[in-house]
Amino acid sequence: MTRVFNFSPGPATLPEPVLRQAAAEMLDWHGTGMSVMEMSHRGKEFISIHAEAEADLRELMGIPANYKVLFMQGGAIGENAIVPMNLIGRGGKADYVVTGDWSKKSQKEAKTFGTVNVAASGEAGKFTSIPKQSEWKLDPEAAYVHICSNETIGGVQFHWTPETGNVPLVADMSSDILSRPIDVSKYGLIYAGAQKNMGPSGLTIVIVREDLMGHALPITPSAFNYQLQAENDSMFNTPPTYAIYIVGLVLKHFKAMGGMAAIEAHNKAKAKVLYDYLDASSFYKNPVNPADRSLMNVPFKLKDDALDEAFLKGAQAKGMIQLKGHRSVGGMRASIYNAMSIEGVQALVAYMKEFEAKNG
Amino acid sequence: MTRVFNFSPGPATLPEPVLRQAAAEMLDWHGTGMSVMEMSHRGKEFISIHAEAEADLRELMGIPANYKVLFMQGGAIGENAIVPMNLIGRGGKADYVVTGDWSKKSQKEAKTFGTVNVAASGEAGKFTSIPKQSEWKLDPEAAYVHICSNETIGGVQFHWTPETGNVPLVADMSSDILSRPIDVSKYGLIYAGAQKNMGPSGLTIVIVREDLMGHALPITPSAFNYQLQAENDSMFNTPPTYAIYIVGLVLKHFKAMGGMAAIEAHNKAKAKVLYDYLDASSFYKNPVNPADRSLMNVPFKLKDDALDEAFLKGAQAKGMIQLKGHRSVGGMRASIYNAMSIEGVQALVAYMKEFEAKNG
Numbered sequence: 001m002t003r004v005f006n007f008s009p010g011p012a013t014l015p016e017p018v019l020r021q022a023a024a025e026m027l028d029w030h031g032t033g034m035s036v037m038e039m040s041h042r043g044k045e046f047i048s049i050h051a052e053a054e055a056d057l058r059e060l061m062g063i064p065a066n067y068k069v070l071f072m073q074g075g076a077i078g079e080n081a082i083v084p085m086n087l088i089g090r091g092g093k094a095d096y097v098v099t100g101d102w103s104k105k106s107q108k109e110a111k112t113f114g115t116v117n118v119a120a121s122g123e124a125g126k127f128t129s130i131p132k133q134s135e136w137k138l139d140p141e142a143a144y145v146h147i148c149s150n151e152t153i154g155g156v157q158f159h160w161t162p163e164t165g166n167v168p169l170v171a172d173m174s175s176d177i178l179s180r181p182i183d184v185s186k187y188g189l190i191y192a193g194a195q196k197n198m199g200p201s202g203l204t205i206v207i208v209r210e211d212l213m214g215h216a217l218p219i220t221p222s223a224f225n226y227q228l229q230a231e232n233d234s235m236f237n238t239p240p241t242y243a244i245y246i247v248g249l250v251l252k253h254f255k256a257m258g259g260m261a262a263i264e265a266h267n268k269a270k271a272k273v274l275y276d277y278l279d280a281s282s283f284y285k286n287p288v289n290p291a292d293r294s295l296m297n298v299p300f301k302l303k304d305d306a307l308d309e310a311f312l313k314g315a316q317a318k319g320m321i322q323l324k325g326h327r328s329v330g331g332m333r334a335s336i337y338n339a340m341s342i343e344g345v346q347a348l349v350a351y352m353k354e355f356e357a358k359n360g
Numbered sequence: 361m362t363r364v365f366n367f368s369p370g371p372a373t374l375p376e377p378v379l380r381q382a383a384a385e386m387l388d389w390h391g392t393g394m395s396v397m398e399m400s401h402r403g404k405e406f407i408s409i410h411a412e413a414e415a416d417l418r419e420l421m422g423i424p425a426n427y428k429v430l431f432m433q434g435g436a437i438g439e440n441a442i443v444p445m446n447l448i449g450r451g452g453k454a455d456y457v458v459t460g461d462w463s464k465k466s467q468k469e470a471k472t473f474g475t476v477n478v479a480a481s482g483e484a485g486k487f488t489s490i491p492k493q494s495e496w497k498l499d500p501e502a503a504y505v506h507i508c509s510n511e512t513i514g515g516v517q518f519h520w521t522p523e524t525g526n527v528p529l530v531a532d533m534s535s536d537i538l539s540r541p542i543d544v545s546k547y548g549l550i551y552a553g554a555q556k557n558m559g560p561s562g563l564t565i566v567i568v569r570e571d572l573m574g575h576a577l578p579i580t581p582s583a584f585n586y587q588l589q590a591e592n593d594s595m596f597n598t599p600p601t602y603a604i605y606i607v608g609l610v611l612k613h614f615k616a617m618g619g620m621a622a623i624e625a626h627n628k629a630k631a632k633v634l635y636d637y638l639d640a641s642s643f644y645k646n647p648v649n650p651a652d653r654s655l656m657n658v659p660f661k662l663k664d665d666a667l668d669e670a671f672l673k674g675a676q677a678k679g680m681i682q683l684k685g686h687r688s689v690g691g692m693r694a695s696i697y698n699a700m701s702i703e704g705v706q707a708l709v710a711y712m713k714e715f716e717a718k719n720g
Contacts, residue, residue, distance in 0.1 A: 004393035019386050033362050037374060237436075241560065
């Protein structure tokens, strides 16, 4: 068996030790005679898995006691509606900062549920930089300010935390949660689909400050009501149990790697290898303002896009897959989440050099 | 490793060959060098898994071409809101037949989105029988008639298909989908959480007649809009890929078992072993009207509920777990979905006899 270097933007590569453990435990978890997939979510075995995953997440991220951790379904696109359904009732309006395709989608969906103000947008600059906060037009009466901390398509990332005063900051962290230390207390709510940096698709993590719950619009489905889910330990409906188990294994792996500071150092080192090469090359180009570059998703273009097919084919032959850029921007994209090794990034750069030498 | 007999109502026992295959393929699916969990949902590998699962489901259930199959998130409790959000717009009112806790929940949630008429209810008889259709008060103008084909808590099941004329019949089949042949063309929409008879939790299957889509209420979240999901082959948002893969393996297993007719015969044989014994015993009692008894969930009570704890402890010692009844009805419940073997049911009956002999 040869494992590939998988640069997929999500679902994405996972730590190999996690997959080995999941395989070993598939038919019999800890001598219980059953797979985690077969466990009643209300049985003591799964309740322990669930509780441990939550405790490890709280420890890794330093989540304060006045925040609830919810394990939900529907992904970030589901949350685009679920967030306003639950939060916009506090006054009826919200601010959105648009820094790429994902936050733009969030902003559009929210309009169904209240008044949405685009406080800032990077669209005029083709989403190659994050608008400075001094240019944001924030409404002090807004129910919340929404950002996407990392845009997977454009490859921009917040490397600072916006100051929103008494207005709760809401962040879609689907693509950079657990990639670096953050101060959770500066956010009112954080949500993330699991399938980029944490585990399989089909699980959404919501971290929400307790005082923000309890204002859901009447049309909020019970299964997506934060207050109801919080009151029922995320078991108002059957949670995606196997995905929670895998996330739990990934969190243990992250702890073993040394926690958030060590992981951030690892991610910075990986990204530096790739950006340094891109900046030194005249054959490849990354369009993003250096201060706003994502450590997770690195889009780049070849000098001549007629070479794209050959580049992808050559990469595939060397066991490097999913490098094609998003159809809306073209070119290439390397997604280098926590589970991508530095060896994977070095192999990619070595191949890029070789390809440049041949075609440059 | 000793596998238990797992009588959990869901998530529930799965076919052992499926778990073995999933374990074997965990690090490297078909020589691709990656786990199914790591695959981009837009890559050709996962697209083939997804397409094959849909094709096998269509074949097994005989789903007509004018029905869409959607792989969604949120479970049946999510669908309690998602169904009316998508369908009640055709006129603003719907009929609900209440046969137990699940259909009662469905009916309550639907009220948020339109006018709900309880066309029939078994509540007066403590949900021990299904109201005859001659007693139903159907509204010919209703957008749909909703039933739950099998109630896991009360243990009643429809063994006939209601006639609803031009009003589409909507069925929550979470707990008996794929347990027997059904005529899909008699339904407008069928939905089911996967975690009872098909696979892991976190995946919901929706089978919907095409002409019923396109009437979603404006407040329907995009991720839960049937029309949008149908137009995007269930990839409007990232689907729960690993759960779809496991369901695909389960479907292959069901095909190998001989398809729906063979599986129904298997389920009838298993249920007969248990009901025959219950009816012959004066120590145990199943309260359900014989014609409406579920082949999937068999609730029963001991003569003296002071013996419940000892019964459960003894069962556990013999490797039979999750037999405790739902807290709302007490007593015991054996869930005997497709993946429960006849040996499992025989072992349960043998234990019940032994326990009766000792305590009767």
